[in-house]
Amino acid sequence: MKRFLILLLLIFHTSLIFAQGNPFISKPDSRKTPAPAFSSSSPFLKTIASAQRTFREKLGEIMGRVKSDRSPLTLISILGLSLLYGLIHALGPGHRKTVIFSYFLSKDATPSQGFLAGFSLAFLHAASAVGIILVSYIIIKSALLSSFEQVNYYLEGFSYGALALIGLVMLGITLIQLFRRKELSKGSGDRQKNRSLPAIILAAGLVPCPGAATILLFSISLGIIPVGIFAVFAMSLGMAVIISGVAIVTIFGKKQLLVLLEGKDRISTFVHEGLEIVGNLLIFLFGLFMSIPFLFPGITGH
Amino acid sequence: MKRLFGFLGLFLLVVGGITAHPHMFIDSKVSFVFDGNCLEGFVVDWIFDSMFTESIILDFDLNRDRVFDEQEVKEIEEGAFSNLKNFGYFTCLRYNGRPYPVEEVKNFEVYIENDRLGYRFFVPFHVEAGEKFGILRVALFDETFFCDIALIEDNPVSVRGESGVEMVIYLNENKDLSISYNNQNASGGRNNTAYSGTAYPTEVVLKFRKAQ
Numbered sequence: 001m002k003r004f005l006i007l008l009l010l011i012f013h014t015s016l017i018f019a020q021g022n023p024f025i026s027k028p029d030s031r032k033t034p035a036p037a038f039s040s041s042s043p044f045l046k047t048i049a050s051a052q053r054t055f056r057e058k059l060g061e062i063m064g065r066v067k068s069d070r071s072p073l074t075l076i077s078i079l080g081l082s083l084l085y086g087l088i089h090a091l092g093p094g095h096r097k098t099v100i101f102s103y104f105l106s107k108d109a110t111p112s113q114g115f116l117a118g119f120s121l122a123f124l125h126a127a128s129a130v131g132i133i134l135v136s137y138i139i140i141k142s143a144l145l146s147s148f149e150q151v152n153y154y155l156e157g158f159s160y161g162a163l164a165l166i167g168l169v170m171l172g173i174t175l176i177q178l179f180r181r182k183e184l185s186k187g188s189g190d191r192q193k194n195r196s197l198p199a200i201i202l203a204a205g206l207v208p209c210p211g212a213a214t215i216l217l218f219s220i221s222l223g224i225i226p227v228g229i230f231a232v233f234a235m236s237l238g239m240a241v242i243i244s245g246v247a248i249v250t251i252f253g254k255k256q257l258l259v260l261l262e263g264k265d266r267i268s269t270f271v272h273e274g275l276e277i278v279g280n281l282l283i284f285l286f287g288l289f290m291s292i293p294f295l296f297p298g299i300t301g302h
Numbered sequence: 303m304k305r306l307f308g309f310l311g312l313f314l315l316v317v318g319g320i321t322a323h324p325h326m327f328i329d330s331k332v333s334f335v336f337d338g339n340c341l342e343g344f345v346v347d348w349i350f351d352s353m354f355t356e357s358i359i360l361d362f363d364l365n366r367d368r369v370f371d372e373q374e375v376k377e378i379e380e381g382a383f384s385n386l387k388n389f390g391y392f393t394c395l396r397y398n399g400r401p402y403p404v405e406e407v408k409n410f411e412v413y414i415e416n417d418r419l420g421y422r423f424f425v426p427f428h429v430e431a432g433e434k435f436g437i438l439r440v441a442l443f444d445e446t447f448f449c450d451i452a453l454i455e456d457n458p459v460s461v462r463g464e465s466g467v468e469m470v471i472y473l474n475e476n477k478d479l480s481i482s483y484n485n486q487n488a489s490g491g492r493n494n495t496a497y498s499g500t501a502y503p504t505e506v507v508l509k510f511r512k513a514q
């Protein structure tokens with residue numbers, strides 16, 4: 001029980017970092033975004049932050065030259081830098097890696113399903129940012145950053161609520177199945193078992209990536225929207241590599257763990273069922289925990 | 303079972319422990335303002351990355367002349383600065399070991415320098431130089447880590463208006479005085495927050511006293 005509680009604390013330690021709105025921009029309820037638990041003194045973190053700073057500045061510099069230099073080399077440089085920026089960017093917290101991890105912890109899945117989940121989530125994450133910014137640009141033409149932050153705020157709340165609900169439903173189904181002793185057997189049930197994956201991806205990926213939004217806003221300001229859209233999708237490709245990596249590592253890790261338990265049927269079944277319950281429970285608790293500031297803004301003391 | 307929890311714990315530490323996630327990059331500098339031998343406060347300059355620069359221009363510089371008039375500055379202050387009050391203006395200060403929350407700043411300005419947006423504001427902190435050294439520590443950081451704030455490499459600190467004061471200035475990553483988000487006594491004024499964790503941002507240290 002003690003270990004389980006420590007595990008939950010770790011999850012919430014990592015999940016706190018998900019709710020990231022731009023602190024400069026006023027929110028509908030002027031709430032203060034939950035802050036991460038972090039140590040900025042780590043040389044590795046500083047290196048990551050510094051690399052992102054360098055990539056983004058370089059990207060900004062090259063995008064700034066596009067109007068006068070539309071050579072293939074410039075465009076390829078933009079796409080390449082965006083991809084690398086996305087890769088490093090997704091190495092940090094957020095981008096729903098905890099959800100992906102929890103989901104594949106609870107389900108038996110193939111690496112290709114993990115790969116697809118990571119890519120779908122990353123593209124939806126970026127597409128959501130593109131959609132919000134472009135619609136705001138077409139309709140209101142001004143206050144794009146603040147409009148983005150407002151929409152982002154509500155989408156975040158909706159996303160967390162939806163994840164809590166999906167997690168709860170998945171947990172309920174799992175518990176009912178276990179109660180009826182309809183344990184899922186290998187082979188035939190995989191696809192059926194992962195029917196909730198699209199809902200998870202939709203709920204988790206709907207929240208727009210602020211990094212992608214910033215690139216698109218920058219391209220609008222420079223009058224190079226198509227270049228900005230391509231850059232955003234190149235960036236999402238970089239993020240997809242990391243998110244898919246998390247999914248695939250989880251799938252392999254779980255498989256390895258079960259291989260270690262081969263021949264110990266009772267323990268293996270216990271662990272298998274336990275992972276399913278824990279994974280679903282984590283999605284539910286993550287969604288619930290992150291919904292609290294949206295449901296009860298006063299609870300954070302602001 | 304140990305292996306299971308070991309695996310999960312290790313995975314979470316690897317995946318979740320990497321907590322660098324900045325979306326904005328800010329270069330900063332600090333200028334201490336004296337009136338004779340009295341410290342009046344300090345001016346903070348933030349110079350933003352090119353992308354945030356263009357976002358602000360897009361939203362607030364409606365005539366796109368890259369100059370912000372009085373009305374535009376007012377709108378920027380309301381729409382893209384005043385919310386930082388909830389974050390202590392990313393400014394953490396301690397004097398002689400005691401934290402002082404930054405709840406108010408003055409003289410907000412916006413400018414463009416080398417194609418990059420700059421914010422400048424004054425943080426009031428009045429203290430008269432005494433016979434002994436007073437030690438003021440100023441750290442600029444965003445506790446949500448949405449913004450990566452670094453001091454500029456060349457001359458990040460300056461002093462103006464001083465006379466009859468002896469002072470020493472240096473930069474320090476003070477591991478002995480960490481900022482604990484869930485401990486109001488040790489925190490740099492991050493009150494009423496439900497956070498936990500520790501950070502050691504680089505701080506500007508000003509030691510000053512009356513000239514002997």
